[in-house]
Amino acid sequence: xxxxxxxxxxxDAEDWVRIRRAALPYMVTTPExxxxxxxxxxxxxxxxxLVAEEDGRLxxxxxxxxxxxxxxxGQGFCNPYTxxxxxxxxxxxxxxxxxxxxxxxxxxxxxxxxxxxxxxNRAFAxxxxxxxxxxAHFLHLDLxxxxxxxxxxxxxxxxxxxxxxxxxxxxxxxxxxxETVADEPGDIQTELTDYEDWLDHxxxxxxxxRELTTVAVVDGKxxxxxxxxxxxxxxxxxxxxxxxxxxxxxxxxxxxxxxxxHRARAAGYTDAYTGNDTANGPMLAVNRWLGYxxxxxxxxxxxGLG
Numbered sequence: 001x002x003x004x005x006x007x008x009x010x011x012d013a014e015d016w017v018r019i020r021r022a023a024l025p026y027m028v029t030t031p032e033x034x035x036x037x038x039x040x041x042x043x044x045x046x047x048x049x050l051v052a053e054e055d056g057r058l059x060x061x062x063x064x065x066x067x068x069x070x071x072x073x074g075q076g077f078c079n080p081y082t083x084x085x086x087x088x089x090x091x092x093x094x095x096x097x098x099x100x101x102x103x104x105x106x107x108x109x110x111x112x113x114x115x116x117x118x119x120x121n122r123a124f125a126x127x128x129x130x131x132x133x134x135x136a137h138f139l140h141l142d143l144x145x146x147x148x149x150x151x152x153x154x155x156x157x158x159x160x161x162x163x164x165x166x167x168x169x170x171x172x173x174x175x176x177x178x179e180t181v182a183d184e185p186g187d188i189q190t191e192l193t194d195y196e197d198w199l200d201h202x203x204x205x206x207x208x209x210r211e212l213t214t215v216a217v218v219d220g221k222x223x224x225x226x227x228x229x230x231x232x233x234x235x236x237x238x239x240x241x242x243x244x245x246x247x248x249x250x251x252x253x254x255x256x257x258x259x260x261x262h263r264a265r266a267a268g269y270t271d272a273y274t275g276n277d278t279a280n281g282p283m284l285a286v287n288r289w290l291g292y293x294x295x296x297x298x299x300x301x302x303x304g305l306g
Contacts, residue, residue, distance in 0.1 A: 003059070005094045005120040008049035010035050011080040014059040016051065022030040023081035024116070026138035026273050026296055028229055028237040032206040040200040044068035046106040050098055052082065052091035057085035064102055067112075067188045069197070075107030075188050076305070078281050085249045087292065089118075096128060104305050115298040130301035132185050135278045139292035143236070143261065146291045152255055154216065159260040160259055163213035163225070174214065176199045176222045180242025187300060200282060207231070208239070212267065216243075217253045224252035226260040238274040240284070253284045260291065 008016065013031035020029055034049070041047035044204060045068045062080035078099035082091045096113075103111055115121045122132075141148070154160055178192035180191055192198055203207065212228035214280075220236030223248060227239035242254045261272060274292060276284050 002120050003052055003054045003089050003091050005050055005091075005098045007050050008038065008051050008061075012051055012182065019058060019061050019093055022085070026140065026275075028207060028231050028235045029275065030206060030231050035205055036204075036242055037201070040077060040204075041065070042068050042194070042200075043196050044217050046102070048049075048099075049056055050080075050095055050270065052095050054086065054091070055090060055138070059083050059089070060091035060095055062099050063065060064099040064101070066106055066257040069190050069194070070188050072189060073190055074107060074109035076103035076106070076111045077188075078103065078111055078113050079265060080113070088276075092124060093128070097282060100305065107195060108305055111303050113301045113303075114298045115301050117299050122299060125299075125301040128303070130303040132304045134185075134300045136298050136300070137278055137284070137294045138211050138296040138298070139188050139274050139276065139287050140263045140295040141261070141272040141274075141290060141292045142270070143265045143272050148261055148265065148291055149258060149289065151259060152251075154255060155250055155252075158250075158252070158255075159217045160224075160256070161215045161217050162263075163210040163215060163227070166215070166222070169193065170199070170203050173203070173225065176215075176242070176244060176248075177202065177227075177240065179244055183245070184242075185280050187302065202227075202239075205229075207237075209236075212236070212260055212263045214256040214263065216247075216256050218247065220234070223247040224256050226253070228260050229262060230264070234268070234270045234281060236261075236272045238267040238272070238298050241274075241286075253283070254289065257286065258290060 045065045047065035050062040060082040082097040127130040207229035209230045211229045215222045216224040224243035226241040229237045229239045
């Protein structure tokens with residue numbers, strides 16, 4: 001049996017999702033989203049999707065690129081995953097090697113990778129020169145049978161709307177997202193300054209459900225939101241939840257996320273997922289109140305290139 005690594009082709013989309021769901025079942029993705037993400041990638045991202053193929057069958061995937069929206073240049077990322085039934089064949093090492101070669105050619109000085117917190121995965125990363133830098137939890141909520149808290153009344157002067165209400169002009173949501181992302185915990189700082197790129201990779205992605213995305217509005221201005229990504233079937237995932245700095249401390253993040261989850265349950269979604277940096281105590285508390293429970297942990301690993 002021979003394993004090779006090559007670039008993703010649109011015809012691989014169904015297999016890509018099959019592998020990703022098996023290796024990382026806590027994420028929500030669809031074939032349409034994979035193709036969209038690649039075809040609309042910002043040129044400065046130097047984005048590639050790699051696949052590992054064994055005797056004509058795909059057994060592994062990797063997303064590779066540069067954090068083009070970071071003020072610190074040279075920050076690369078690589079997230080390789082092998083189907084759990086096909087580990088031990090060298091696919092992960094081949095994907096990682098091809099990814100690092102690509103990133104080095106594009107001027108990356110550092111590579112960041114997420115690794116599920118399991119002994120074999122961590123040993124693989126450390127064997128290849130990576131060191132842990134931070135961690136994050138995946139959390140799951142049983143929407144069909146869980147105890148989602150009742151909807152809450154918004155504070156005086158706060159109106160609950162959806163992203164669909166901003167279809168004619170989503171720029172206010174971009175400005176809200178930009179401020180909240182800038183304060184999100186992480187090892188790569190992000191600055192959202194490119195509105196057209198945001199339209200491509202947040203507003204127009206196939207996963208985004210605007211009717212389930214809740215927005216808190218004060219005096220006509222969005223001040224908090226909980227973005228909903230779905231597979232269009234049963235799975236829901238929070239894309240981002242945040243509040244403008246001037247409106248924090250009022251419980252608006254909890255309010256919008258709870259409202260979005262109620263919308264999702266009414267629409268027939270049965271499983272909700274979200275992710276939190278393990279150091280983000282306030283958001284972890286919100287998610288515990290909502291009924292989420294930790295279902296897996298990832299560790300962020302980093303390695304210098306050069």
